[in-house]
Amino acid sequence: MADIEQRMLAQSGAAAGNDEDRSERLRAVANGDAREAETSGNGAEHAPPAGPHMAHSGPQTGVKGVLADYRHSRRERQRLCEQAAAAERAARAAGSGRGTQACSARTLSTKEEARTDSDSEIDRILDSDGDDSERIFDEYKARRMAELGRAAAQAGVGVLRDATPDEYVEIVDQRAADGAYIAVALVDGGRASRRLGEYVGTEAAHYPQTVFLRVQAEQCGFTDAAVIPILLVYRHGELVHNLVRVVDKFSDPLHFERRDVAKLLDCILCS
Structure with missing residues (x-):
């Protein structure tokens, strides 16, 4: 009987001890949570002050990090702009006479x-x-x-150059959009054609926005010497002047001068 009572007392003591241990553990956990909550709530007050090197310690990750980087870079740009403006104002105020000199x-x-x-x-x-x-x-x-x-x-402008019929058509199409004049001299081996080609080539430099082409008339299907030389002028892809036997425009079709060609070009290219 005594043994039974002793065992019961021992068990009750152990249970009491266990209850005390659990109570202590619960109090410890509760106190720890309270301290953690207090620390997190007052972290800003107890945290060490952030120095300049701690304000932005490099690129951040995540959405919040990207926003932090953006705000930091924006503040830096604003600061640099303010410094530059202040320096410029100081330079202007520092003696305009010396700056002018x-x-x-x-x-x-x-x-x-x-x-x-x-x-x-x-x-x-x-x-x-x-x-x-x-x-x-x-x-x-x-x-x-x-x-x-x-x-x-x-x-490709302001100079007379030789071209094939295909090149001549292609150039007219290519320059249709820019509004440049294109003067095409259809010539043969006759004296009037040679003279016209010489003077047009000399005068071409005075028209730096005009394309001058010399094409063999026979290659374009013109074989009648009575209509050659021919001067064709295009603009915006359209034929604006068609001067058949152009030398007949001069007072002397066989002995015309450079000034005659210059006057003709002025009339058709500067109108």
């Missing part, structure tokens, strides 16, 4: 640097005299005309 000096320097080989060539012509001056001028003129001719040839 510096600007004038830069302008003069730019003008000096802008002097080209052509300017030097002209100076050399002006400094020379007599026959030597005339020779230098002729050389300079010939060189410049050659340069202009090469530039025009590359652009």
